[in-house]
Amino acid sequence: MDIVEAIRSRKSIRGYKSTLVAKETLKEILDIAARAPSSDNAQTWELTVVTGEVLDSIRWGNVELLTSGVVPNPDFALGRLEGVYRRREVELAIQVFPLMGIAREDRDERAQWRQRGFRFFDAPTAIILSADSSLSESRILLYAGLITQNICLAALNYDLGTCIGMQGVMYPDVVRQFTNIPESKRIILSIAIGYLDGDFQANKLESKREPMESINIPPANYPNG
Numbered sequence: 001m002d003i004v005e006a007i008r009s010r011k012s013i014r015g016y017k018s019t020l021v022a023k024e025t026l027k028e029i030l031d032i033a034a035r036a037p038s039s040d041n042a043q044t045w046e047l048t049v050v051t052g053e054v055l056d057s058i059r060w061g062n063v064e065l066l067t068s069g070v071v072p073n074p075d076f077a078l079g080r081l082e083g084v085y086r087r088r089e090v091e092l093a094i095q096v097f098p099l100m101g102i103a104r105e106d107r108d109e110r111a112q113w114r115q116r117g118f119r120f121f122d123a124p125t126a127i128i129l130s131a132d133s134s135l136s137e138s139r140i141l142l143y144a145g146l147i148t149q150n151i152c153l154a155a156l157n158y159d160l161g162t163c164i165g166m167q168g169v170m171y172p173d174v175v176r177q178f179t180n181i182p183e184s185k186r187i188i189l190s191i192a193i194g195y196l197d198g199d200f201q202a203n204k205l206e207s208k209r210e211p212m213e214s215i216n217i218p219p220a221n222y223p224n225g
């Protein structure tokens with residue numbers, strides 16, 4: 001797939017077919033994605049593929065804590081959004097809920113929707129990113145972002161959809177319990193991956209971006225304006 005087409009067509013997929021992604025396909029995607037740059041070529045990311053019973057155990061472990069009201073304690077907290085960032089967050093919800101037939105005031109349906117994230121959107125496979133806790137946050141997060149985007153783009157070449165998810169790793173001890181990720185690693189995020197369910201309405205979502213005019217390229221910096 002052409003790189004521009006891949007960047008333009010990538011979007012978050014939140015509904016999947018149960019078809020398993022072949023191990024060989026996943027290996028190819030991760031091998032390609034690991035071409036991501038990192039300063040000093042430190043390659044600080046660590047990838048753990050979870051599927052089958054292990055993934056189910058994490059899903060339902062997450063749901064149990066969430067529904068019991070246990071406050072999430074991610075290794076990297078994103079924090080609340082305010083101002084223009086909060087506006088964009090709300091705009092996203094305003095797009096998603098009608099697609100899913102969820103009324104704004106329906107707290108129960110909204111909670112169910114939230115829970116999907118903690119279930120890795122019921123994807124057959126998820127990739128967990130972690131890194132050694134001896135590393136600086138900058139090295140962990142910047143390089144994780146680069147390989148994450150590569151995974152999401154490379155997946156498209158194999159007709160696979162992805163959704164990056166903080167929700168899946170909001171209870172990192174659940175992830176640790178069912179994987180071999182030790183205490184000495186910080187869990188960063190998850191990527192749900194699988195074949196997209198064409199009937200799942202939220203997959204039709206085209207998230208918005210700010211218009212190009214908001215990008216600051218002063219004409220004076222160019223010889224011809």
Ligand SMILES: Cc1cc2nc3c(=O)[nH]c(=O)nc-3n(C[C@H](O)[C@H](O)[C@H](O)COP(=O)(O)O)c2cc1C
Pocket residue numbers: 010011012013014092117163164165166167168189205206207
């Ligand atoms: C670091 C990161 C964490 C995210 N976590 C979640 C999540 O927990 N749940 C979710 O539904 N989407 C999550 N997303 C997906 C974003 O909501 C999505 O990328 C954004 O709305 C833009 O939409 P698009 O991916 O379809 O272009 C996350 C994205 C990133 C980059």
